[in-house]
Amino acid sequence: MAQLKSRRIAGSRTYQQVDVSDLSGGLDLRRSPTLLAPNRARVLMNHSLATPGELVVRPGYQAFSTSLGAGRLQGGVRAYLASTQFLLAAFGGAIYKPTDGGVWGSPVYSTVSPTNQVYFPYDRTLVAAFDGVNRPVKSTDGSSWTRMGIDQPTGQSSASSVASGSMSASEFEFSFSYKDRGLAVESNVSTNLSTRTLSATGAMQIQVPNSTDPQVDAIVVYARNKTAGEAVLRRATSGAMSAGASSTFVLTSSNWSANDEAPVNHNVPEAYRFGVVWKNRWWAADATVGNRLHFSELFQNQSWPTLFYIDIPFERGDEITALVPQGDTLLVWGQSKLFLILGQTSLDFEVRPSAGVQAGALGPRAVSAIENGIVHAAAEGVFIYDGAADQYLSFDIEPGWRDLVKNTPSTGLELIALVEHFPFKELRIAVPRLFPRGAAGEWVLDLNRTREAETPAWTDTDRTISGYILQDGDEPNAGARGRLFSSPSSVGMLFEEAVGTTANSSNLTAEYEGPHLPTGLTKARFIDHYGEYEPHSGAFTVEIVVDGVSQGQVSVPTGVGLAQYGSAIYGTAVYGGVGRRTYFGMLPIEAEGRTIWQKTSYTGQEAFKQFTYAFGILNESRPRRHSD
Numbered sequence: 001m002a003q004l005k006s007r008r009i010a011g012s013r014t015y016q017q018v019d020v021s022d023l024s025g026g027l028d029l030r031r032s033p034t035l036l037a038p039n040r041a042r043v044l045m046n047h048s049l050a051t052p053g054e055l056v057v058r059p060g061y062q063a064f065s066t067s068l069g070a071g072r073l074q075g076g077v078r079a080y081l082a083s084t085q086f087l088l089a090a091f092g093g094a095i096y097k098p099t100d101g102g103v104w105g106s107p108v109y110s111t112v113s114p115t116n117q118v119y120f121p122y123d124r125t126l127v128a129a130f131d132g133v134n135r136p137v138k139s140t141d142g143s144s145w146t147r148m149g150i151d152q153p154t155g156q157s158s159a160s161s162v163a164s165g166s167m168s169a170s171e172f173e174f175s176f177s178y179k180d181r182g183l184a185v186e187s188n189v190s191t192n193l194s195t196r197t198l199s200a201t202g203a204m205q206i207q208v209p210n211s212t213d214p215q216v217d218a219i220v221v222y223a224r225n226k227t228a229g230e231a232v233l234r235r236a237t238s239g240a241m242s243a244g245a246s247s248t249f250v251l252t253s254s255n256w257s258a259n260d261e262a263p264v265n266h267n268v269p270e271a272y273r274f275g276v277v278w279k280n281r282w283w284a285a286d287a288t289v290g291n292r293l294h295f296s297e298l299f300q301n302q303s304w305p306t307l308f309y310i311d312i313p314f315e316r317g318d319e320i321t322a323l324v325p326q327g328d329t330l331l332v333w334g335q336s337k338l339f340l341i342l343g344q345t346s347l348d349f350e351v352r353p354s355a356g357v358q359a360g361a362l363g364p365r366a367v368s369a370i371e372n373g374i375v376h377a378a379a380e381g382v383f384i385y386d387g388a389a390d391q392y393l394s395f396d397i398e399p400g401w402r403d404l405v406k407n408t409p410s411t412g413l414e415l416i417a418l419v420e421h422f423p424f425k426e427l428r429i430a431v432p433r434l435f436p437r438g439a440a441g442e443w444v445l446d447l448n449r450t451r452e453a454e455t456p457a458w459t460d461t462d463r464t465i466s467g468y469i470l471q472d473g474d475e476p477n478a479g480a481r482g483r484l485f486s487s488p489s490s491v492g493m494l495f496e497e498a499v500g501t502t503a504n505s506s507n508l509t510a511e512y513e514g515p516h517l518p519t520g521l522t523k524a525r526f527i528d529h530y531g532e533y534e535p536h537s538g539a540f541t542v543e544i545v546v547d548g549v550s551q552g553q554v555s556v557p558t559g560v561g562l563a564q565y566g567s568a569i570y571g572t573a574v575y576g577g578v579g580r581r582t583y584f585g586m587l588p589i590e591a592e593g594r595t596i597w598q599k600t601s602y603t604g605q606e607a608f609k610q611f612t613y614a615f616g617i618l619n620e621s622r623p624r625r626h627s628d
Contacts, residue, residue, distance in 0.1 A: 015616060016617055017530075018614060019614035020039075023610055023613075024051065024449070025453065026459060027459055029397050029400055036515035038515055043512060045460055047459050062502070063496075064494040067491050069492050072487065077119075078473065081123075085476075090129065093111070095110075108142065117131070117132075118131045119273070119275065121274070122277070126139060128282075130271075135149075135269065136269050136271075146213070149187075149267070149268030151187060155208075159196035159204050161205075162204070163202050165202045167253060167254050168254065169197075169200055170226070171196070175190050175192075176190055176208045176222065177220045177263060178218075181218045189264065206249045207248055219238065221236045221251070233261065265305040273286070276324070276330075279346045283295045283330065286320075290319025291311055291320060293323075294308060295308050298347070313351075313353075314339070319334060322366060322367045326374065334361075335360045336379075337360050340354050359376070362377050363415060363416060365416065367418070370427065373386040382443075395456065397443060404435065408433050416430065417430045418468075420447075420470075422482060426446055428443075440463075445457065445458055466487050485497065503605075509601065510601070513597065513598070515597065517596050517615060523624065524592060524593070528615075529544055530616075533558075533608070534608065536604060540602050541556065544596065546595070551588055596617075
């Protein structure tokens, strides 16, 4: 079918019907309504574009958990460790571990920032909580939490000579460290050393003060023979930490010259804003120096040497806003630029700017790896980075994105979250302000329709969402992979997305406004209108607008059978094995002008579908010769 903008009415005064055969092409806010392609729309709220030719009310959502109270979740994740998986969420300065059935339970940890966002990076061993204020905490099961890293001992060991050993008469120096055997994590050695001279052949007894850290279950003793010229402390012995105030170790031999050196770079992590895992290390953004990126020791996720950091050479006062690991590259986003950290191995890295990127990222949750690139939401719009250059995705919703950036403070833009819901091939972006309503909502990009039409296909929702949790890892239960949870902006709870067709057992409201049909210089008399839909329960209304003047809303019966409403008669047409129904309505005698368009609204709890609609037009043969 020709585009509506090309169906200008001219010539003889004959009745003709102009139809819109596909309503599912997506939003276009940038063009004049009279220049829209016939499959595009000005308003497309709570609709799905998954099936070309059918404009369907989008899948519903259901409360997954009860409410923790007023406020928004500070963050959440589905953590996948080597042998377990679980949900985590932060709210009101506490960490919760909701069950897979949606029961919050009591907080599992209660000392995170009550105001900052909380991020949960994880690897196969542990999950951590970063809030930018406190030292990170970690867990291996989501239930028991301890500080990340083990503090260096502040006490001093004491040594005394004992008999029954083969140690030579020499001067020895001793130190010790604390260890968590379960995670093979060890602290730095104590700074206070104990020295003892052995005057005859024998052994040394070392008294070590115990740690009060609940994660510490062992002590490692290091020693060196000063008389023999040993320059470094080496591992001499280790053992479980005994009950009481101290533990005792006996050294009967000084044969430690081939053992490991005492650790001096097992520094505990600082307060970090957010982090990721890449190249057998953890990487995290500094809480105070905006362009500083810290990284852990190789294969030691709890050891963060003091000088292990990179200052990213951002311009214009940029700071690190997001991190995305992708193969051999770590993408470091600022507000307006991208730097790439390239690593052929885990030992050497190279920092390079990316010349092909047009914009940065608004925040840590405003990026997502999808099928063929990295989507990043920036002040300039929404882009997809393919490893070489950006492609602009938000051209059709550009007025809405400009409105969002202009009217939202930077603290609000930093909280924007996006996610790819891969079972439905949708990219969802939760924003605090949605044009033209001025309230919170979502932009939704249908990836399949975008690929097929070779142009972005957007729609929107009226959902007030603050963030997402996607189950995208190794799930033992059938159907669990791909579940998506959302958190509201004002209540501490979770909703499960795409469950049934209702809005948490309530009605969904879906709205549509199509392209505006222009008749050019000639006026036209608009006679009637037609449409086709699939019968469902709920309320379906149609409104025809001529030159900006509503011709009244008509409620279309959505049940079976025939119905008559005023001058509009609706009938059923069942064909193709489904109950596709048509409606028909006469327009008022005063319905004349140069533009006409249709608005529809559906309120209900089913997957209501619209297929097509048409206008009956009787045009004037020539332009009028007076001003009107």
